[in-house]
Amino acid sequence: DVAEELGVTKAQLVRVSRMLGFDGYSQLKDALKSAVLGQDNPADMLARVRDNRKDIQVTIHREEHANLDDTWTQIKPDDVSLFCSKIQEAEAVYCAGWGISSLVAESLFIRLRTMGLRAVLMTRSGMTLQEQARAVKGGDLVVVCELPSFVIEVTEAVEIAKRNGAGIATITDSPAAPICRFSDLSFFVSATSPMFGSSIIGPLFLVHILTSVLAVNxxxxxxxxxxxxxxxxxxxxxxHPVFGLKYS
Structure with missing residues (x-):
């Protein structure tokens, strides 16, 4: 499957693996899998921070600024305009996410509801995401945020929504995210974090921009x-009746 995706032969994969010092492709695949999982494992992240003896506060400050800058450079005005058009044309907008990504989905949901749009928050609750996706239909738009680790339930729910004829807009940190293959419109963010997996500062920044432009439009x-x-x-x-009250 990997060879087919990359457009190479299995023999070529084996040769590359051996050039890198592995006995074969299976050993290389296991090493890559461990490396990828280690990037998102909170325990491994804590161990790396302790081993590096760096000031974690300074590191987080630097990386979050970089997340904002990197996210900003990936935002294309034409995509923002297209997103706004899709939102306004949709019969209903489903804001989907799992785990920490659900916080991004909820932020979008609150903004859309505040603007009087028909929005539905689609997160893991009393029903699986696949069950909830059955209600999504043609004319609807699903906006899904998915940061590592990527969840099978999210992928399958998006696939169901796509099969039902809904439009799909995705917010991820990588084109390799499984949901991207169903996407009609993709936004990419930077979500690097030295602790606790992915950061949501970049995705929330993107949602802030998208909804602000939408309100103006x-x-x-x-x-x-x-x-x-x-x-x-x-x-x-x-x-409370105090001066300077604001809503979400």
């Missing part, structure tokens, strides 16, 4: 929705 409809939402700020059953 929507014009009066977004303005009226935001004005209606702002009325909740004066409901003292929800918010």
């Amino acid at each position: 929507m014009g009066d409809s977004a303005r009226m929705a935001l004005e209606e939402q702002a009325q909740f700020l004066h409901d003292e059953r929800i918010f």
Whole structure:
């Protein structure tokens, strides 16, 4: 399967493996698998930090700034415009994610609902993602965030939604993410982190940009929705009556 994907023969894979010092491709594959899994293993990440004896706060500060810069350079204006068009044309927008990626999905969901759009949060709850995806239909749009480790349930749910005729927009850190093969529109972010797996600073930054541009493009409809939402700020059953209140 790997040889077919790469467009080479199995014999060529074996030769490359031996050139790298492995007995064969199976040994190389095991080494690559261990290396990839080790990058996202929180225990291994902690061990590396302790071994390096570096100031973790300084490292995180530097890497998060790099995540923002790298994410910014990958944002294409045409893709942002296309995303906004797809959102406005969709009958319903499903915001999907698993684990830490679900926080990004929820951020998008809140912003869309705030603007009066029909949005549905699709995360692992009382039903599997595959079960929830059965309700997705043609005319809908699924926006899915998926950061390593990549989850089979997410991939299968996206496949079901695609098969049902829905549009798919993805937010990932790599074109190799399994969901990308179903995507009609892909956004790539930088999510490097020295601890706890992937960072969501880059993805949240992207969502902030996408929804802000969307609000501007929507014009009066977004303005009226935001004005209606702002009325909740004066409901003292929800918010304390203090100066400077804001909603999400």
